[in-house]
Amino acid sequence: MKKTYKIEVDCAACAAKMEEAAKKTAGVKDATVAFMPQKMKVEFDEGADVASVMENVLKNCKKVESDCEIFLS
């Protein structure tokens, strides 16, 4: 399953960091962060609980880039 989220991030390098952090999160099969349109596309593993996975994604992203935001709804 794939989902796209609106995000807020200030620089292109930070977006790349968020992408890596999201990719490493358990339950995430693949993730792409596009800086220009400020979007994050997440592909989830089969049977993953989207809501809790995304909470972890947000937590991991905040770790690498404290100023970022993912709008989960």
Added chain:
Amino acid sequence: MTKKQRKVLIRIIVSAVLTAVFCLLPVEEPYLRFVLFLIPYLIIGYDILRKAVLGIFNGQVFDENFLMALATVGAIILGEYLEGTAVMLFYQIGELFQSYAVGKSRRNISALMDIRPDYANVEQDGQLEQVDPDDVEIGTVIVVQPGEKIPIDGVIVSGTSTLNTSALTGESLPREVCEKDEVISGCVNLSGLLRIETTKEFGESTVSKILDLVENSSMKKSKSENFITRFAKYYTPAVCIGALALALLPPLVNLVLGNPAAWSQWVIRALTTLVISCPCALVISIPLSFFGGIGGASSKGVLVKGSNYLEALSETKYVVCDKTGTLTKGVFEVTQVEAAPGFDKEELLEMAAQAESYSKHPISRSLKEAYEKSTGKQIDTSGVTEVEELSGHGVSAVIGGKKVAAGNAKFMKRLNILYTVPQKTGTEVHVAVNGAYAGYILISDRIKPNAKAAVERLKAAGVKQVIMLTGDARNVAEAVAGEIGVDIVKSELLPADKVAEVEKLLASKEDKERLAFVGDGINDAPVLSRADLGIAMGALGSDAAIEAADIVLMDDDPVKIATAIDISRKTLRIVHQNIVFALVVKFACLGLGAAGFVNMWWAIFADVGVMILAVLNATRTLKS
């Protein structure tokens, strides 16, 4: 400006004013100077310092924040208060500029693609009600008033009007529509009131598909973007280690040799190189360039599904075109009627049209249209009996008591009738009445008016060969090819043969050259996906084409292919300029900084100045 940006701007102004005032104050006491300069420094830099510390705890040691924090704190410790504060100040100015420029081009591009309809008018109890397009079910009748956007794909139930399709196609000429016409969402209704029965849900409508495609295009990253991301990953740590070495090694060597160590001189040089080395200019300007290029292209009716495709397009050396629907209109028209002695043209056309009237083939439709256009009469099929179709040959029928045969040359041979061979090329329909030859009618597909110009512009854009593939007969294909000026023609191909031809070409070209296939999206999905780059044209309303292609031309003008290549070349040129410019300036300054020829002020230029110039250069891609 956003709230966040305004806050930064205020901090910049306050901090700059304070710094200037403290510079002018005649304070000599070092501790007092330190405390004074600490105020503007912290005002402007507290968030960078915070991020740098957080970064260390979260395992993100070598990032821009760390570079800036280390360089400025180091400068302050060495007593260079003004330099430390100024570096932070200029860094923040650069960041603000960057975020402003990015926001602006994002808004520009959304304005270009301003096709999202906000509401749909649904009639309820004689009253118009505005509802969310998402809530409109298939089969609902919606009302579109003049000046409004069509929110959902559908068929006109009543009303006539003209539509502005320019937001979708880049075509400025309005399109006339009337009852029973299919209309697509995203067009603006210009003149009359339209009632439209929806045929799709909003999410499946053209406008949603296009918006989705454009918004997702930045997800597919180009080689240049990936290169920069990887580059920054190794570059920043390397620079930090280099700076550390520069601060430690020369003084230690000095000590060993018994000279004065000159610690502060080398530490300052190391800090200078740290400031210079910040990779922002590259990291921001490259996605910005691609985003601008894709945005500029979509405003011209060329949808590019990803930065990687824009990059591949700029390397295109071979363009393979389908004939029907791509270079020709795909609409068959009668181009010549040649009656044998004893028959007249109108009679010939009427008989052919009557005989073929039961066939659904495009040829029979074009015969009927030609007859109705030239005489103004409807075709009368009441006297047509005993219709027999011989596939691959033609039709025979009894019309008003006469036995009429209409078909190709093979059919005439089979009936042992002597026929005239036409001078011009096209699909031939020979007609015989009661066994006597009555003449022939030529039907051809019209070449698009822009096809020749398109091939010329492709050549001018650096394409080596334009190749035309078609299922049509050889003489027809060669006549079209000669007129348009394509280099190679392959005719009488079945759909599977087209894939084989493209594969042959793919195998014979050089590695760095790209091959693009252009088709109308009908029957050529396999070839579209096999080529390096699949370009579908005239894709408005054709979902299959939008799915299968990498680049979608919204209207059916072949010149757009060349336009797209031009845009991609320009984008890539700007990307390369930025990479080279930024790297040359950075490495030059790095060398000079390490040797001690460049001070902190030059370092700031090498960082912020280069970034601003690169961003300004990148925004040029929007204006194509």
